[in-house]
Amino acid sequence: MHSPPRKRPGVNRSRQEQSPASLFTENATLIIHDPPLMSETSTSQPPLISIVVPVFNEEKGLQELFSRTALALERISPNFEVVCVDDGSRDDSLALLIAQHQKDPRFKAIALSRNFGHQRAVLAGLTYSRGAFIGVMDADLQDPPELFKDFHDKMEEGFDVVYAVRKNRKENRLKRSAYWMFYRLITNIADIRLPVDSGDFCLMKRQVLNEILRIPEQSLFLRGLRFWVGFRQAGFEYERAERFAGTTKYSLKRLLQLAYNGIFSFSDFPIRFLGRLGYSTIVISLMYTAFILSKKLIWGEIIEGFTTLILAIFFFGGVQLVSIRILGEYISRIYDQSRARPLFIVQEAHL
Ligand code: UDP
Ligand code: MG
Numbered sequence: 001m002h003s004p005p006r007k008r009p010g011v012n013r014s015r016q017e018q019s020p021a022s023l024f025t026e027n028a029t030l031i032i033h034d035p036p037l038m039s040e041t042s043t044s045q046p047p048l049i050s051i052v053v054p055v056f057n058e059e060k061g062l063q064e065l066f067s068r069t070a071l072a073l074e075r076i077s078p079n080f081e082v083v084c085v086d087d088g089s090r091d092d093s094l095a096l097l098i099a100q101h102q103k104d105p106r107f108k109a110i111a112l113s114r115n116f117g118h119q120r121a122v123l124a125g126l127t128y129s130r131g132a133f134i135g136v137m138d139a140d141l142q143d144p145p146e147l148f149k150d151f152h153d154k155m156e157e158g159f160d161v162v163y164a165v166r167k168n169r170k171e172n173r174l175k176r177s178a179y180w181m182f183y184r185l186i187t188n189i190a191d192i193r194l195p196v197d198s199g200d201f202c203l204m205k206r207q208v209l210n211e212i213l214r215i216p217e218q219s220l221f222l223r224g225l226r227f228w229v230g231f232r233q234a235g236f237e238y239e240r241a242e243r244f245a246g247t248t249k250y251s252l253k254r255l256l257q258l259a260y261n262g263i264f265s266f267s268d269f270p271i272r273f274l275g276r277l278g279y280s281t282i283v284i285s286l287m288y289t290a291f292i293l294s295k296k297l298i299w300g301e302i303i304e305g306f307t308t309l310i311l312a313i314f315f316f317g318g319v320q321l322v323s324i325r326i327l328g329e330y331i332s333r334i335y336d337q338s339r340a341r342p343l344f345i346v347q348e349a350h351l
Helices: 059-074 093-103 118-128 147-155 173-189 206-213 222-228 252-266 269-299 305-339
Strands: 049-055 080-086 107-112 133-136 161-166 198-205 233-238 346-350
Touching: 049 059, 049 118, 049 147, 059 080, 059 093, 059 147, 080 093, 080 118, 093 107, 093 346, 107 118, 118 133, 118 206, 118 222, 118 252, 133 147, 133 206, 147 161, 147 198, 147 233, 161 222, 173 252, 198 206, 198 222, 206 222, 222 252, 252 269, 252 305, 269 305
Parallel strands: 049 080, 049 133, 080 107, 161 233
Antiparallel strands: 107 346, 133 198, 161 198
């Protein structure tokens, strides 16, 4: 069992304090995200492959997940671990995860103290995973675990990360078009060329994960960070399956939050957009002034003041409110980052 609240580790952890996961590669000197202490991790040899699975109220599909994942990973190596993170489920998911751990200790169960959201649950699992290869997939079997074998084979061609690219989605049309628009928008405005239609489903090498874990960002957009760290990366096209059981656990609010994190963490487009808006309104108002003045000077027409005034007030009022909103978003993100709360809290860990 795991003692829950621990001091957030300082930036310069000494080598002795690091988790075993970070010790067995040369490259890990600075891991920010609260890795488990030595006493809390399993003492067995690190596995070849770790798969992180965030779980939130998924009791109906878990048995299928366990059997399909075990079977699929056996095809790569029997030396695997599946790090399941219970993200504050209110159903029997945690009990099922613990039962599975007792049956097959290669399945680990980590319980967060409440619901922290998908991205943070994945991050929690990543800090606990000890494999040389680390994968991420959803618990609802929309990401087929059988593909890890293909990812692993592809990595043998010399890649450090293989991420899945969704060829098509089996979700409703509204959600599909929202995703479609978001990925095109972010690809166009982001400072780096984020791959289109790729989620968190991937397999990466330990070195890549260690670099991701060094990033102390509060607003998580893991698929962006995974791309941002660089290394040799390849996309792998697949058809995204339907949920095996249950309904989506991502509320619209959470989905929008994720989209916001992607946009604000990977692009300064919103702030540049304000500048452009400002310049354009100045140009338009100057042109309009010239037009009105010429009407008066050349044709001697009387200027209709009231309507123009009201329109201008409304227009600039709107522009200013939107601008304050965008600035506010940056300020709240700075505030969030400066508070530096831990991104997740582990209540118990069955390792
Ligand atoms: N999930 C989670 N915490 C949450 C919401 C979702 O751990 O607050 C998990 C969920 O159990 C699933 C994965 O994240 O394994 C993806 O969620 P979901 O399938 O509901 O999202 P969708 O595929 O509909 O976008
Ligand atoms: Mg899903």
